[in-house]
Amino acid sequence: xxxxxxxxxxxxxxxYYALEAEKSAQSSGYGMNKALLNQAFVLFxxxxxxQMDTLIHCIYEHSNNQVELLNADVLMxxxxxxxxxxxxxxxxxxxxxxxxxxxKEEYEDLNKExxxxxxxxxxxxxxxxxxxxxxxxxxxLADQELKLISEDDIENDIxxxxxxxxxxxxxxxxxxxxxDEILLRKFDILFKAFATSRYxxxxxxxxxxx
Numbered sequence: 001x002x003x004x005x006x007x008x009x010x011x012x013x014x015x016y017y018a019l020e021a022e023k024s025a026q027s028s029g030y031g032m033n034k035a036l037l038n039q040a041f042v043l044f045x046x047x048x049x050x051q052m053d054t055l056i057h058c059i060y061e062h063s064n065n066q067v068e069l070l071n072a073d074v075l076m077x078x079x080x081x082x083x084x085x086x087x088x089x090x091x092x093x094x095x096x097x098x099x100x101x102x103x104k105e106e107y108e109d110l111n112k113e114x115x116x117x118x119x120x121x122x123x124x125x126x127x128x129x130x131x132x133x134x135x136x137x138x139x140x141l142a143d144q145e146l147k148l149i150s151e152d153d154i155e156n157d158i159x160x161x162x163x164x165x166x167x168x169x170x171x172x173x174x175x176x177x178x179x180d181e182i183l184l185r186k187f188d189i190l191f192k193a194f195a196t197s198r199y200x201x202x203x204x205x206x207x208x209x210x
Contacts, residue, residue, distance in 0.1 A: 004038060007038070007041060007042075007159070007204070008159050008197075008202035008203070008204040008205050009201050009202060009203060009204070010203070011042050011045055011046065011204070014038065014041070014042050015039060015042045017038075018035050018036075018038035018039040018042065019035075019039065021034070021035035021038065022035040022036065022039070032062070033059050033062060033063040033065065033068050034068065036055045036056075036058055036059050037055075037059060037068060037071055037072065037075075039055055040052045040055040040056055040059075040072070040075055041075065043055065044075055044078060044079060044082075045204065047082075049079050049082075049083065052075070052079065053076075053079070056072045056075060056076055059072045060072060066099050066102055066103050067103065067114075067117050067118055067121050069099055070096055070099045070100065070103065070121045070122070070125065071121050071124065073092045073093075073095050073096035073099060073125070074096060074121070074124045074125050074128050076088075076092040077089055077092045077093055077096065077125075077128045077129070077132070078128050078131075080092065081128065081131060081132040081135065086136075089132060093129060093132075096125050100122055100125065103118055103121075103122075116157075119153050119154065120154070120157055120160055123149050123153070123154050123157075123160055123164070124160065126145045126146065126148050126149050127145075127146075127149070127163055127164060127167060129141075129145045130142045130143075130145035130146050130167060130171075131167065133145065134167075134171050142171060146164075146167065146168060146171075149164055151164070158196070158200060158202075159202060159205060162193050162196060162197055162202065162205050163205065165189050165190075165192065165193040165196075166190065166193050166205070168186075168189055169186050169187075169189035169190035169193060170186070170190070172186050193205070194206060
């Protein structure tokens with residue numbers, strides 16, 4: 001949890017706390033996969049994709065938690081989007097879609113905290129897919145993915161909500177037809193995202209505005 005709190009503020013601190021969480025998990029037997037996920041996230045932003053891939057496959061081997069596995073799928077999607085390996089992207093996208101279907105089938109049995117984790121993981125999936133389609137100039141598919149994210153569901157997860165705002169602000173998707181009014185709305189959204197990122201010290205997200 002501490003590693004996640006530092007995730008968008010300082011990657012070195014986030015990695016430190018993730019490594020500490022791994023040490024704790026080795027003695028307690030609890031939380032190892034979450035610690036590895038947090039490390040993998042840092043490695044993604046450091047573009048150390050080889051080590052990230054190693055950690056993700058450790059998670060695949062040892063976890064049976066579908067939300068953890070979905071988060072792992074999304075990181076792999078983002079890696080292959082970043083490295084322009086389209087076929088691999090679709091392998092993990094399809095895998096993620098199957099997990100989402102399975103998770104939704106069990107949604108009614110989840111408690112409030114588990115539902116929040118599911119909502120976050122699925123929103124991250126839609127953001128990753130939308131970014132890929134945007135880069136591939138498949139505007140209709142990108143717009144479709146963003147429309148599947150409910151702002152009301154994610155507004156309390158500030159980093160996730162900011163990622164959503166940046167993507168909508170940059171692309172204009174989910175806003176309607178391009179016009180002077182939409183251009184102004186895009187600017188307003190980006191400015192609000194930038195100001196909020198700066199307020200909370202989310203330097204990694206603040207850089208998205210540059």
